[in-house]
Amino acid sequence: MQDDNVTAIKPVRPLADAVRDVKNAVADRSDVVVELREAHRMRLELLAAELEPVFADVPRDIDNFDFAISSGLQPRLWIDATSHVALGRDRRTFRFVRDTRIGRVVLAETSDPKRVAEQVTRYVAERIVERQQMMDGGAEIAVPGFAREAVHEAEPPMRRISQPAWSNLMAGFGLLVAGAAVGIALMAALYWLRVAATGGVSL
Numbered sequence: 797m798q799d800d801n802v803t804a805i806k807p808v809r810p811l812a813d814a815v816r817d818v819k820n821a822v823a824d825r826s827d828v829v830v831e832l833r834e835a836h837r838m839r840l841e842l843l844a845a846e847l848e849p850v851f852a853d854v855p856r857d858i859d860n861f862d863f864a865i866s867s868g869l870q871p872r873l874w875i876d877a878t879s880h881v882a883l884g885r886d887r888r889t890f891r892f893v894r895d896t897r898i899g900r901v902v903l904a905e906t907s908d909p910k911r912v913a914e915q916v917t918r919y920v921a922e923r924i925v926e927r928q929q930m931m932d933g934g935a936e937i938a939v940p941g942f943a944r945e946a947v948h949e950a951e952p953p954m955r956r957i958s959q960p961a962w963s964n965l966m967a968g969f970g971l972l973v974a975g976a977a978v979g980i981a982l983m984a985a986l987y988w989l990r991v992a993a994t995g996g997v998s999l
Contacts, residue, residue, distance in 0.1 A: 836883050837871040839909075843881060843890065844873055846913045850920060860923060875916060876923065879903070892916060 844851075844865060851863045862874040873881040879894040884905070890912040892904040904915035 832887065833869065833871060835887060837865060837867075839883060839887075839890075840865050840871055840873045840881065843909050843913060846909055847916055850913075850917045854920065854924070858924065858927060860927065861920065875919065879919065881912060881916065892919075894919075 844863070847863075851861075854861060861876050864874050866872050866874060866880075870882055875881070878896070879892070881890055881892045883889065884891050888907045890904070890906060890909060891902060892912050892915055894901050894903055903919060904912050906912055
């Protein structure tokens, strides 16, 4: 006997079709990511071409700089181990940053490749000058005398205070008298304890 209240289940779409649709969506997103990455890399390559004369002028004995474009989701033009240029979220703004001990510092942020190239050029020049100063015996203090004065105020020099000889003699004599008094008091206490233990002194 067939129940008239039973509703027939409509056939669903095969799983293979759903998997195919998901793969197509993932491929589309991947194409977008690849296109964005290639666009980023192309803009960084244009900036690198702008900086090519600067890179070529760096002395060959200085190996602190990288001057290379890295691959990945966000390509970067590396200047050295701590600084690089990347594109912002709008895919138009160049961000020249440097990693320091206190965090990441933005050295330049502009959509004009020539302006960021000027900042990179100055950065390279500063690093070269710093290296030359270190080779010559250390970098100079930015404000001459400031560090010396700061140390002087933080740690004033100790001054030796001269004392008369007689005061030293009196101090030594006072210590001797104090020691003797302590000894006498200790002996008296021991004597009275012994007397109390034996029941008193017989006359």
